[in-house]
Amino acid sequence: MDNEISIKREAAGRGKQKKLLERLLPMMAMPFIIQSMVVPIFLGMIKFMLFKSLIIGKLALVLIIINAFRNSNSVKGRDADLAAINYGFSGHENEYEGAYINVNRDSLG
DSSP, rough: OOOHHHHHHHHHHHHHHHHHHHHHHHHHHHHHHHHHHHHHHHHHHHHHHHHHHHHHHHHHHHHHHHHHHHHHHHHHEEEEEHHHHHHHOSTTOOOOOOOOTTOOGGHHH
C-alpha cells in the first residue's frame, strides 16, 4: 500500500510541475514573441528614415550645383547696375562722383 500511495503522490507532483511549466512557458516566451513582432516595424522605420535622408542629400547636391552654375555666370563681384545705384558710378572709370569705393586712386588727385 505504501507503494501505491507514493506512486500517486509522484504522479500528482509531476502533474503539478507540468501544469506550472505549461503556465510559465508562455510568459517566458512572451518577450521573444514581442521582439519578433516589433523588430520588423523598427527596421521599416529605419529604412524609411534612411531613404528620406538619401533623398534630402541628393536634393541638397542638386541645389548646390544649380547655385554654382548660377554664380559662375554672373560677373565676379562687379555688377554695373548695382554700382550705378549705390556708388554713383556712371560708366567712366576715371570720373569721380563722390564714390570712394572702387575708385582708381590716380584719378583722385
